[in-house]
Amino acid sequence: MVPKTKRGKVKCSDCGRILLMKDQGLKWDKCQVCEAIICVNCMWYNRIRKEGFHSYYYDVVRVCRNHVI
Numbered sequence: 001m002v003p004k005t006k007r008g009k010v011k012c013s014d015c016g017r018i019l020l021m022k023d024q025g026l027k028w029d030k031c032q033v034c035e036a037i038i039c040v041n042c043m044w045y046n047r048i049r050k051e052g053f054h055s056y057y058y059d060v061v062r063v064c065r066n067h068v069i
């Protein structure tokens with residue numbers, strides 16, 4: 001068995017769409033919580049509050065539908 005990542009193709013864990021490894025960040029990305037592969041159509045954005053030294057700021061993370069707030 002050849003690992004999926006070696007064949008240059010990955011599959012969206014949600015809709016099953018076949019995606020190319022080289023398109024990461026463009027057509028798909030990894031869920032920042034569980035690292036599942038998600039295409040742009042199945043991608044969600046969570047805004048999370050992060051504490052800085054003197055104030056707080058908001059950061060946006062890409063997640064799959066399992067972690068949508």
Ligand SMILES: [Zn+2]
Pocket residue numbers: 012013014015016017038039040041042
């Ligand atoms: Zn998808």
Ligand SMILES: [Zn+2]
Pocket residue numbers: 031032033034035036063064065066067
């Ligand atoms: Zn996830």
